[in-house]
Amino acid sequence: xxxxxxxxxxxxxxxxxxxxxxxxxxxxxxxxxxxxxxxxxxxxxxxxxxxxxxxxxxxxxxxxxxxxxxxxxxxxxxxxxxxxxxxxxxxxxxxxxxxxxxxxxxxxxxxxxxxxxxxxxxxxxxxxxxxxxxxxxxxxxxxxxxxxxxxxxxxxxxx
Amino acid sequence: xxxxxxxxxxxxxxxxxxxxxxxxxxxxxxxxxxxxxxxxxxxxxxxxxxxxxxxxxxxxxxxxxxxxxxxxxxxxxxxxxxxxxxxxxxxxxxxxxxxxxxxxxxxxxxxxxxxxxxxxxxxxxxxxxxxxxxxxxxxxxxxxxxxxxxxx
Numbered sequence: 027x028x029x030x031x032x033x034x035x036x037x038x039x040x041x042x043x044x045x046x047x048x049x050x051x052x053x054x055x056x057x058x059x060x061x062x063x064x065x066x067x068x069x070x071x072x073x074x075x076x077x078x079x080x081x082x083x084x085x086x087x088x089x090x091x092x093x094x095x096x097x098x099x100x101x102x103x104x105x106x107x108x109x110x111x112x113x114x115x116x117x118x119x120x121x122x123x124x125x126x127x128x129x130x131x132x133x134x135x136x137x138x139x140x141x142x143x144x145x146x147x148x149x150x151x152x153x154x155x156x157x158x159x160x161x162x163x164x165x166x167x168x169x170x171x172x173x174x175x176x177x178x179x180x181x182x183x184x185x
Numbered sequence: 186x187x188x189x190x191x192x193x194x195x196x197x198x199x200x201x202x203x204x205x206x207x208x209x210x211x212x213x214x215x216x217x218x219x220x221x222x223x224x225x226x227x228x229x230x231x232x233x234x235x236x237x238x239x240x241x242x243x244x245x246x247x248x249x250x251x252x253x254x255x256x257x258x259x260x261x262x263x264x265x266x267x268x269x270x271x272x273x274x275x276x277x278x279x280x281x282x283x284x285x286x287x288x289x290x291x292x293x294x295x296x297x298x299x300x301x302x303x304x305x306x307x308x309x310x311x312x313x314x315x316x317x318x319x320x321x322x323x324x325x326x327x328x329x330x331x332x333x334x335x336x337x
Binding site for chain 1: 209210211214215218219220222223224226227233236239240243244256257259260263264267268303304309310322324325326327328329330331332335
């Protein structure tokens with residue numbers, strides 16, 4: 027395949043964006059090794075692709091950086107090897123530098139899935155009690171009126 | 186400055202090498218965090234989930250392999266961010282497999298549409314070709330055309 031044809035085939039774009047197959051990757055590697063124009067094109071295309079995606083860049087919240095920093099420090103510590111008691115400081119004090127204070131402004135909370143039916147049950151029960159309470163209240167009130175009416179009826183013939 | 190440079194050795198053959206010292210995770214984040222977040226948001230528009238994916242990108246052991254990657258860190262981050270976002274999107278859409286139309290009606294097979302399907306929707310070039318009833322080579326050519334038009 028001619029160099030220009032290979033460039034225009036779009037395999038290089040697919041390769042750089044991680045959408046190529048193993049066979050295509052092998053083909054690209056071979057072409058890069060043997061054709062200087064292709065490696066030059068890749069260098070230019072990398073710049074273009076970076077500029078293209080930088081146009082749609084969105085600054086993430088500051089908290090995310092702190093989490094990334096915390097996790098990367100943690101990974102670095104893990105990479106140092108297995109912990110042994112010989113590594114422990116003799117005075118058993120832990121340097122404050124090893125910890126990163128994180129201020130979390132996240133307004134979301136995670137709750138157990140059973141909270142949903144529990145909340146629904148409490149809500150329904152509260153409505154049932156409310157309706158029952160109102161029913162008996164109005165019933166008692168109407169009975170009170172009835173008793174009052176009967177009392178007046180009983181009292182009136184004596185006059 | 187691009188990290189790739191051409192080195193001319195005595196044999197006259199040009200070799201592509203990477204001319205940079207290994208970057209730490211936070212240095213990579215400071216340089217490419219916003220770009221990665223923008224890419225993730227294009228694929229997964231929910232900010233809360235996108236932030237979780239962003240953290241997973243920069244906590245990934247694969248990021249360390251970018252130091253030995255033959256191309257720029259930017260490209261490595263782009264690939265990684267897309268891969269993580271597409272993976273998360275696939276998990277979200279397990280109930281609705283990718284083979285479906287997902288309610289989208291495709292009127293024209295423009296390079297923009299093809300790139301959107303492949304990069305943002307997470308379809309492989311073969312799946313895009315099948316979906317649009319075109320050949321895979323046409324799909325790949327559309328990628329080339331797309332970036333040619335964006336840099337014109």
